[in-house]
Amino acid sequence: MAEKRVIVVGGGLAGLAATMKLAEDQVAVDLFSLVPVKRSHSVCAQGGINACNEVARQQGYSEWEHFEETILGGDFLANQPPVLEMTRTAPSVIDLLDRLGVPFNRTAEGERSLRLFGGSLYKRTFYAGATTGQQLLYALDEQVRRWEVEGRVTKYEFWDFLAPVLDESGRCVGIIAQDLRSMQIRSFRADAVIMASGGNGLIFGQSTMSVICTGSAAARCYAAGARLGNPELVQVHPTAIPGEDKCRLMSESARGEGGRIWVPKKKGDPRPANDIPEDQRDYFLERLYPKYKNIVPRDIATREIFYVCEQGYGVGNGQMVYLDLTHKTTGIPYAELKKKLGGILEIYEKFVGVDPLLEPMKIYPAIHYAMGGLWVDFVKDAKSGGMERGHPRNQMTNIPGLYAAGEADYQYHGANRLGANSLLSCIFTGLFMGPCVKNYLAATKGSAADVPQALYQAQTTRQEEVQAKLLAAEGDQNPYLLHKELGKTMSDNVTIIRVNKRMQETLALIDDLKGRYQTRLGMPDKSMWSNQTLGFARSVWDMLLLAEAITKGAMAREESRGAHFKIPDELADRHDMSLDARGLPRDDVNWLKTTVVTYENGAAKLAYEPVDISLVVPRARSYGKQADKKPEAAAGTTVKV
Amino acid sequence: MIAPNTPGKVITVKIKRQDRPDAAPYWQTFEIPYRPNMNVTALLRDIAGVPVTSEGHKTSPPVYDAACLEEVCGSCTMRINGAVRQACSALVDPILEKAPGPITIEPMTKFPVVRDLIVDRSRMFENLKRIKGWIPVDGYYNLGKGPKIDVNAQDITYPLSRCMTCGCCLEACPQFTKDNSFMGAQVFNMVRYFNLHPTGKIDADARLEAVMGDGGITDCGNAQNCVKVCPKEIPLVDSIGAIGRAATVHSVKKFFNK
Numbered sequence: 001m002a003e004k005r006v007i008v009v010g011g012g013l014a015g016l017a018a019t020m021k022l023a024e025d026q027v028a029v030d031l032f033s034l035v036p037v038k039r040s041h042s043v044c045a046q047g048g049i050n051a052c053n054e055v056a057r058q059q060g061y062s063e064w065e066h067f068e069e070t071i072l073g074g075d076f077l078a079n080q081p082p083v084l085e086m087t088r089t090a091p092s093v094i095d096l097l098d099r100l101g102v103p104f105n106r107t108a109e110g111e112r113s114l115r116l117f118g119g120s121l122y123k124r125t126f127y128a129g130a131t132t133g134q135q136l137l138y139a140l141d142e143q144v145r146r147w148e149v150e151g152r153v154t155k156y157e158f159w160d161f162l163a164p165v166l167d168e169s170g171r172c173v174g175i176i177a178q179d180l181r182s183m184q185i186r187s188f189r190a191d192a193v194i195m196a197s198g199g200n201g202l203i204f205g206q207s208t209m210s211v212i213c214t215g216s217a218a219a220r221c222y223a224a225g226a227r228l229g230n231p232e233l234v235q236v237h238p239t240a241i242p243g244e245d246k247c248r249l250m251s252e253s254a255r256g257e258g259g260r261i262w263v264p265k266k267k268g269d270p271r272p273a274n275d276i277p278e279d280q281r282d283y284f285l286e287r288l289y290p291k292y293k294n295i296v297p298r299d300i301a302t303r304e305i306f307y308v309c310e311q312g313y314g315v316g317n318g319q320m321v322y323l324d325l326t327h328k329t330t331g332i333p334y335a336e337l338k339k340k341l342g343g344i345l346e347i348y349e350k351f352v353g354v355d356p357l358l359e360p361m362k363i364y365p366a367i368h369y370a371m372g373g374l375w376v377d378f379v380k381d382a383k384s385g386g387m388e389r390g391h392p393r394n395q396m397t398n399i400p401g402l403y404a405a406g407e408a409d410y411q412y413h414g415a416n417r418l419g420a421n422s423l424l425s426c427i428f429t430g431l432f433m434g435p436c437v438k439n440y441l442a443a444t445k446g447s448a449a450d451v452p453q454a455l456y457q458a459q460t461t462r463q464e465e466v467q468a469k470l471l472a473a474e475g476d477q478n479p480y481l482l483h484k485e486l487g488k489t490m491s492d493n494v495t496i497i498r499v500n501k502r503m504q505e506t507l508a509l510i511d512d513l514k515g516r517y518q519t520r521l522g523m524p525d526k527s528m529w530s531n532q533t534l535g536f537a538r539s540v541w542d543m544l545l546l547a548e549a550i551t552k553g554a555m556a557r558e559e560s561r562g563a564h565f566k567i568p569d570e571l572a573d574r575h576d577m578s579l580d581a582r583g584l585p586r587d588d589v590n591w592l593k594t595t596v597v598t599y600e601n602g603a604a605k606l607a608y609e610p611v612d613i614s615l616v617v618p619r620a621r622s623y624g625k626q627a628d629k630k631p632e633a634a635a636g637t638t639v640k641v
Numbered sequence: 642m643i644a645p646n647t648p649g650k651v652i653t654v655k656i657k658r659q660d661r662p663d664a665a666p667y668w669q670t671f672e673i674p675y676r677p678n679m680n681v682t683a684l685l686r687d688i689a690g691v692p693v694t695s696e697g698h699k700t701s702p703p704v705y706d707a708a709c710l711e712e713v714c715g716s717c718t719m720r721i722n723g724a725v726r727q728a729c730s731a732l733v734d735p736i737l738e739k740a741p742g743p744i745t746i747e748p749m750t751k752f753p754v755v756r757d758l759i760v761d762r763s764r765m766f767e768n769l770k771r772i773k774g775w776i777p778v779d780g781y782y783n784l785g786k787g788p789k790i791d792v793n794a795q796d797i798t799y800p801l802s803r804c805m806t807c808g809c810c811l812e813a814c815p816q817f818t819k820d821n822s823f824m825g826a827q828v829f830n831m832v833r834y835f836n837l838h839p840t841g842k843i844d845a846d847a848r849l850e851a852v853m854g855d856g857g858i859t860d861c862g863n864a865q866n867c868v869k870v871c872p873k874e875i876p877l878v879d880s881i882g883a884i885g886r887a888a889t890v891h892s893v894k895k896f897f898n899k
Contacts, residue, residue: 024781035706036766038806039714098787101776101838103799110789129799134713138802142775149770181755210708244676245683245729246710343803347711350730351680431781480690480702524692525701529661530756532704533689 002449003028004441007175007190009161009217011037013133013423014406015196016140017430018437023147025438030188031144032156032177034212038141041198041210042426045133046344047253048115048125049097049423051090055114061122063088068616070421073119073297074371074414075562076592076618077230079611082378082394082411085386086428093427094126100139103128105340115340116256118419119297125420130251130343136423160535161217162463164193164224164402165456172401173448174456176463180535183528185463187456189448192401192437195221196430199370199407203543203550204495205487207367208240208249218374218408219542222549226397228597229375229410231546232553235417235563236496237368238301239323239361241351247366248351251344252419254323254361255294257337258330261285261305262360263313263321273315273322273360284308291624299416299563300623302365306496307579315362324360367495369422371413371563372553374404375596378411385615387432392440395433401444403437405429410594415562470537475520479537482513482521486540486547494551497565497579499572503555510548517541549604553595556606559587578628588618650675652733653695653743654684656703658757666754669703670695670743681721681728681736681746682707685758705758712872715807719758720747725812725870749812751819765806768828772851773844774835788839801834801880803873810867810877822856826867829858830880836887849884849891858885 006022008015011033019029033040052063066087071078098104098112104126105113114123128135147153158180165174165187174189200215201207222228239254239261240247255261262281269276285304286293294301309319324330325337325345334357338345348356375398379391387394395403395411406426413421489509493502517540525533560566560583571582593608651672659666672695673687682705689702706716710729717728722736722745736744752760790798810826811817817825832848835841852858861881868877 021781035708035714035716036762036806038766039708039716041709041714043714043805044709044711092783095783095786096781099776099778099784099840101787101835101841103790103795103802105799106790106792106795108792110791128802131713131803134805135799135802139776142769143778145766145770146773146775146777210714211710212708244678245680245686248711343713347713350712351732353732353735478690478692480686484690524699527660527701527756530704530759531701533702536689 002447004191004447005030005189006437006441007032007188007193008196009175009193010040010196010198010406010408012040012042012196012198012406013137013140013426014408014430015194016137016144017427018194018196018405018433019153020140020143020147021431021434022437023144023152025434027438027441029153030156030190031153032159032161032175034158034160034180036157037144037155038138040137041213042137042423043134044208044210044249045136045423046130046249046251047117047256048127048132048420049094049136050117050125050418050420051094051424052087052124053091053114056122056124059122061124063090065122066090066124069120070412070418071414071616072621073418074416075586075621076414076588076613077233077561077594077611078412078414079378080615081380081386081612084615085432086412086425088386089428089432090424093424093431097136097139097427100143102135102139105129115253116295118252118256118295120418121292125253125256127253129339130253130341130345133423136427140427161197161220163220163459164399165459166224166399167451167455170399172399173451176459181530183531183534185460185467187460189451189456191441191444191448192403194433194437195374195402195404195408196406197408200543200546201367201370202483203486203547204367204490205484206243206245206247206491208237208247209368211246214539214543215370215546216539216542218404219546221374221397221399221402222599223545224399225599226399226402227375228372228549230372230415230553230595231549231597232557232595233371233415233563234367234495234550235298235369235371236302236365238298238305238365239363240366240368241348241361242320242364242366243351248347249366249368250323250348250361250363251341252295252298254325254341254344257340258332259294259323259325260329261294261301261321261323263308263315267312268317270316273324274326274328282313288626288628289623290626296623297416297418302496303565303579305365309364310575319364320362321364322360323363325357326360327357329360365496367491369417370407371410371415371417373408373410376404376409376411380612380614390435390439392436392443394436395429396440401440403433405433415564467534470521470534471523471526473521473523475522477516477520477522478524479521479533479540482517483536483540483543485509486513486543490547490550494554497567498554499567499569500555501569501572503551507548507551507555510544510551514544517544545599549597552604552606553597557591557595558584559591560584561586561591580628586621592618652684652737654688655743655745656757657745657747658703659748659754660756662753662755669700677734679733681731681733681744682710682717684733684744685728703757713805715805718749718807718809720749720812721745725749725809727807727872730872749808751812751817752808753819762806762808765808765811765827768824769831772828772832772835772848774831776835776838776841777843778840790839794837798834798837800875801830804830804875805873807872809870809872813866813870815864815866816860816862823860824852824856826877826881828852829884830875830877833880833883846891849888852884853888853892858888861885
């Protein structure tokens with residue numbers, strides 16, 4: 001029988017971790033990526049990676065605490081066994097990365113340094129400056145290069161995944177992909193396929209994500225019958241530099257290292273930030289959350305920032321607050337912060353032109369991470385409470401042989417991801433699924449090499465037909481402009497607060513955009529060489545499909561949970577009420593369930609399944625919030641302008 | 642001339658285009674409505690939305706590599722007004738302040754053009770294979786912690802590891818050409834990085850051998866252009882010096898061990 005092969009789609013942390021683990025276990029891997037894998041979006045992760053460690057342990061922390069924090073952070077929407085497995089494995093993931101040469105920051109004694117991160121009162125985040133994602137990605141990229149040299153891994157960089165190939169029984173036996181230079185479309189056989197294709201922030205226009213994060217690869221699986229889990233759960237990160245091309249992330253580590261969020265107490269205070277005295281600043285997160293202060297989970301910080309700006313306290317009455325790292329405010333020496341946060345400070349300096357250690361940064365929330373994604377299975381281990389190691393069903397989508405990992409799956413972060421848990425979930429899933437996939441290969445009769453060629457040919461032909469139609473399109477709708485419209489409506493209506501009547505408008509616009517796409521698309525590039533417009537036009541359709549699933553999921557979920565905050569139509573404009581009073585409460589009786597979306601007859605169809613809450617009982621999630629007394633009016637104080 | 646920071650104005654952009662690797666290059670000019678705080682990738686995206694030249698001819702959107710847009714992935718490296726840099730961090734306002742007039746955008750010249758602004762930088766990645774650019778661990782099973790690392794050593798290695806394989810250093814290097822085999826600062830820096838690691842050291846000699854042959858470290862003309870254009874301010878000249886010395890020591894040792 002021919003050698004069995006695995007295809008990995010996506011070369012970020014999850015894809016690379018899966019690839020190297022499989023390669024170590026003697027499995028041949030074909031790795032597909034839109035870009036050289038070293039340029040994958042994981043490179044943008046900044047703050048760090050979480051794991052229980054000896055210092056925290058001696059202060060009362062444990063892998064169980066890490067699990068609990070993650071579950072609470074996710075507002076109890078995550079299935080619990082996979083999360084427990086992840087947090088238990090986390091310390092050994094760090095050890096492995098350490099051995100792979102990741103230049104983690106060090107203590108005087110040569111141990112790996114730790115920092116504080118959102119949703120925890122313990123230092124449990126390992127980091128390499130403020131470019132941790134880059135450093136981890138490079139370490140894994142290097143290992144995969146080693147396997148490439150040894151001939152166990154073949155890379156297909158600048159290739160676009162177009163569709164999974166399923167046999168008559170519905171099993172995944174390969175993929176159709178396109179060379180983005182020659183534009184050749186061809187099939188590849190595989191006995192299992194792993195989707196590690198990342199997030200989908202481009203659906204919202206501006207986000208913190210790389211421009212390759214369209215979600216297309218996952219959408220193409222969804223269109224082929226794979227389920228989505230909780231697509232409506234989308235993280236809006238509290239602190240990013242607003243931008244019209246992208247919002248550049250300012251890591252949570254800025255706050256973990258002592259950065260403080262504030263607004264002037266006086267609305268529209270015209271003075272430069274440094275001239276506003278201490279008693280005329282409202283450190284609203286510290287005031288509202290005396291225990292967690294500036295490192296409350298992201299969904300909460302984001303809503304509080306949104307609220308103060310809505311109430312008119314934003315910097316210059318606008319949609320911005322201060323993230324302050326100056327020595328005067330934090331008491332931390334310049335050089336220390338420079339060393340720990342250099343990577344993000346440079347980004348601010350380069351793109352805004354101001355040294356953020358001398359002048360407070362102006363930031364606002366931005367779309368950041370998809371908690372939802374391809375639905376994947378898990379098998380609970382009754383004895384450990386975690387997952388059954390090596391079980392072929394772990395991380396498998398509903399399509400046999402089609403797996404998902406990393407941000408592309410929905411499994412680990414519930415309704416809100418804690419900071420520095422994504423690097424962990426990506427690497428953990430990649431490594432953990434290696435043996436699961438290998439066991440699937442062993443348990444599967446026959447080989448993809450024996451599947452009739454006609455099956456692959458038919459799929460290739462179908463994709464060529466789609467392409468021919470796109471290339472011939474002569475309408476008046478530019479794909480980039482269609483995308484701009486989609487991004488705007490999604491950003492306006494389906495982010496921090498969600499109101500059904502507004503989302504209904506978005507849904508109508510999505511329908512309209514779909515119609516225009518199908519009947520009036522124009523293709524300004526007819527070339528069959530490196531035609532980027534063609535690739536982008538394909539992904540616009542995918543984004544429309546996912547946008548529909550996100551919006552429908554959000555409309556249906558009649559509660560607030562984690563990043564999903566629903567305000568009833570009639571309260572939408574009641575700015576005189578607090579956000580808490582406007583929003584629907586969490587509703588465990590009716591909504592403690594996973595949204596499962598399937599693509600049927602050209603539309604998203606919603607169903608639900610229960611959440612595994614076998615390990616911790618859901619409880620209220622307040623992070624010790626204090627009653628929101630309006631900051632005392634600064635009217636009485638003299639404001640020097 | 643365009644006064645910077647003036648809304649309602651247009652920005653003139655001249656782009657060097659090339660349809661295929663073997664086709665002749667040509668220039669096209671575009672006019673884009675000015676907005677404050679634009680960067681060069683935003684200009685290119687705007688052109689893609691309305692791909693019409695300043696003469697009013699419909700054309701295809703110029704193609705370019707881009708991903709992170711925050712100068713950490715290295716994708717969008719190109720020549721802007723003659724200087725090699727990332728298009729995402731090339732902000733339009735300061736560019737116009739420095740040189741009012743058309744902004745010229747060209748592909749890098751030291752790598753083969755694929756199309757328009759996209760070049761083939763696979764040579765850089767291939768060289769990482771030649772120098773065994775990885776830490777040769779036993780495997781990925783849980784074998785406990787890695788070696789303790791001196792905090793001062795981390796101060797040296799972390800900046801080296803921020804190389805995003807963008808190619809600026811090679812574009813600026815007079816020694817590095819399309820037709821020769823010179824490896825350049827990117828590779829020498831990575832040799833230094835891996836050779837400093839307690840486990841990476843095991844392959845130190847093999848890495849030095851890899852940069853001692855044809856196109857290796859002795860071909861460096863010490864122009865020091867590399868360090869001036871590195872967007873991550875990696876101390877490339879220090880790395881070249883360190884590897885040069887190590888290579889010399891290595892060849893002396895080899896001579897006596899013959």
